[in-house]
Amino acid sequence: MLDFDKLFRENNSFIFRFLMKLCGDVSLAEELTQETFFRAYMNLSGLREEEKVTSWLCQIAKNTYFAWFRAQKKHQPLDETLVTDSTPDIADLFAEKEFAGRAFSCLHALDEPYKEVFMLAVFGGLSLKAISTMFGKSESWARVTYYRAKQKIMEGMGQNHGL
Numbered sequence: 001m002l003d004f005d006k007l008f009r010e011n012n013s014f015i016f017r018f019l020m021k022l023c024g025d026v027s028l029a030e031e032l033t034q035e036t037f038f039r040a041y042m043n044l045s046g047l048r049e050e051e052k053v054t055s056w057l058c059q060i061a062k063n064t065y066f067a068w069f070r071a072q073k074k075h076q077p078l079d080e081t082l083v084t085d086s087t088p089d090i091a092d093l094f095a096e097k098e099f100a101g102r103a104f105s106c107l108h109a110l111d112e113p114y115k116e117v118f119m120l121a122v123f124g125g126l127s128l129k130a131i132s133t134m135f136g137k138s139e140s141w142a143r144v145t146y147y148r149a150k151q152k153i154m155e156g157m158g159q160n161h162g163l
Helices: 004-023 026-042 050-073 090-095 097-109 114-122 128-135 139-157
Strands: none
Touching (some): 026 050, 097 114, 097 139
16 A cells, blocks of 8 residues: 555655646645645545556646636636737647647547656656656657657647647
8 A cells, every 4th residue: 555645745846846837826736736635645546556656646636727727717707718829839838728628638648658758847847867767768768758749749639839
């Protein structure tokens, strides 16, 4: 059985940074981090592979964020939902709330290790070198895997956005 206190200590700051990338608000990210770990604790039996704990927690965090977002969207005035046009970067596009919903669906459909490498790089802010070390692979493997994940997401969205 996995020690939940250890799981929390080892992943708390990562999940907080992940949620900060999604919402851009410190107090909201803190609240969502607490909710994520509460949900993780309540569903600890749902973790099938302990070595995939980071992906599992990111999935819970993402679902927690989107549940919050859907609740907020019902209460937002129309003018706050408009998205401004900017030069797209995959991380920036994930930050745009309307795009993020569709993109997360495509991300969720990715096979491993594409999904985990992409999430660690974009949401976890990890360098490709750090990711390669985590997987015991070369940095070029991490770079290619990240690039392919990005391409698959964009293909799944049916858009190119110049990426």
